[in-house]
Amino acid sequence: MTAALALGDDALVLSHRLGEWAGHAPVLEEEVALANIALDLLGQARTLLSFVGDEDQLAYLREERAFRNVQLVEQPNGDFAHTIARQLYFSVYQHLLYEELAAGEGEFADLAAKAVKEVAYHRDHAEQWVLRLGDGTAESHERMQNALDALWRFTGELFEPVEGVDVDRHALRDRWLTAVSSVVERATLTLPTGPQSGAWTAGAGRQGLHTEPFGRMLAEMQHLHRSHPGASW
Amino acid sequence: MAAVTADQTTQGTAGTADDAEAERLAAFDAAVAADDRIEPRDWMPDAYRASLIRQMAQHAHSEIIGMQPEANWITRAPSLRRKAILMAKVQDEAGHGLYLYSAAETLGASREELLDKLHAGRQRYSSIFNYPTLTWADVGAIGWLVDGAAITNQVPLCRCSYGPYARAMVRVCKEESFHQRQGYELLLALSRGTPAQHEMAQDAVNRWWWPSLMMFGPPDDSSAHSAQSMAWKIKRHSNDELRRRFVDICVPQAEALGLTLPDPDIRWNEELGQHDYGAIDWTEFQEVLKGNGPCNEQRLTQRRTAHEEGAWVRDAAVAYAEKHAARPGSAGAAAQPVEATA
């Protein structure tokens, strides 16, 4: 069940990161928007993890090296531009992927059909903000560009093969690149030119190799559950 | 905060202006007495307006500051089910803040202005949120006791004389109905759980009980705004009346939880048909109100920081809207309704 774990962990981890915004968002309306996205993702994660086993055991009792999410989603929130860049890169990928899964006949077709509507909205939210930050003030333009550049090296991993996810990943990458380029261009920003992965990043998250901030994130997420073995909540 | 009194509105100059004013006041009083709603563009006494803005702002501020103690546990929620519930609840609080700021805006007080006052410490929020959430059980205690007290306070506000406030409160109360239940359910799971979980639940109830009782405000004989607010039907019941009602509700609920309320003086008063309860430490209340609670500084600092750090985002969106407003058919130029259909 590598595929369910990979997709489930993506959703679980990104949801957690978005949950960290609660009480810190730049404007009240955005508190509501970010929470909506986090809740959608958490719902997807719970469904996907339940394909594999008990959702709480999987979320709270696995060690860092057993998580199969891409490194992109575990990256810290940074400023709002970093969060939006992460959202753009991931939601475009997730949207294109889920569209394909929904159209297919695999085990994820039903889940994907429901999730694709949610994800379309996440993608729209990210695109709207990339446009506004990119084509807003000089400061927001600079921050947005920095964020796109900083997270670029985590995007190659999205197109590494995942066992059980039956899609043409090269075609997926091409469509992703076209979609992201179009938004970036309209936002008067420049598509980063560096490598989309390094020796360390390529496919590493899918194999259980993560970045330092992830360990801290898990420590926080799991500590209470682990402090009371066997307890129910 | 300056005390606003009713007689500020009735001071007038001599002659016909005075008569017209008196006539309007009489019409206003009659409308309130008849349980008619006052709407934004109706004439109203200045003091009524000021009192409402103060109360709605304080209420809205409480919602958004109130996100913090609970958001403190989102990243540590011990199950995915609880995590989803908590996120949805904290999100609701942001939403409720929005409804209430909107209601205040109908009286000409902009949200920006109200937020500035909050950030400058010139407007208050409910003191209860100056207490810390130390354990997971605190999330449950807030749901059960703090939201419970808030609901007892708020349900009568759905019939408040000011239309937009009453309507906002109808929405808030409807959405909040799950808040208290989830807290109670959370505590029940702990109380029936391991000894360590049970102890965690009891400890949380011990710490939140008294502050929750204080949420109803000072005793009736020393409440600054009560009498006038009751006359205007901004407020429908006295502080002490609501407090006692709350105690009556909580006693059997605590029993069903298998937890004890930390007040040895709670006992049934046959004569009143209600519960008596012990003396409240109003010194503590005053201290927290003055800013000496455990988290006053922390809560306000986080709020200010979020606002200040978000300024560049808000500015960017305005700059973008201005750039694109000039283009025909673009969003910023919309003078007619924009529609989205699902």
Place this chain on the structure above:
Amino acid sequence: MSSSTDWPLWEVFVRSRRGLSHTHAGSLHAPDAEMALRNARDLYTRRSEGVSLWVVPSTAITASSPDEKDSFFEPAGDKPYRHPTFYEIPEGVKHL
């Protein structure tokens, strides 16, 4: 530094289901119409309250004044012949 420009206010109208008209739900702040729609979706329909949304800049609404209430609305009060119940029809006559 705090934001220099406050986002404008928008009024939100929600159609709760097909066949019903849009009803005023409340208001919110947004920098432009596109964001206003999205914020309205997040805020006013997160419990499935709607199938369609309108957002209107609050400044674009012209309201009747409460001071003109009498001249605006009272004249309609003495024209009962606009209502079907004004007319007497012999018993047993159908489809009227």
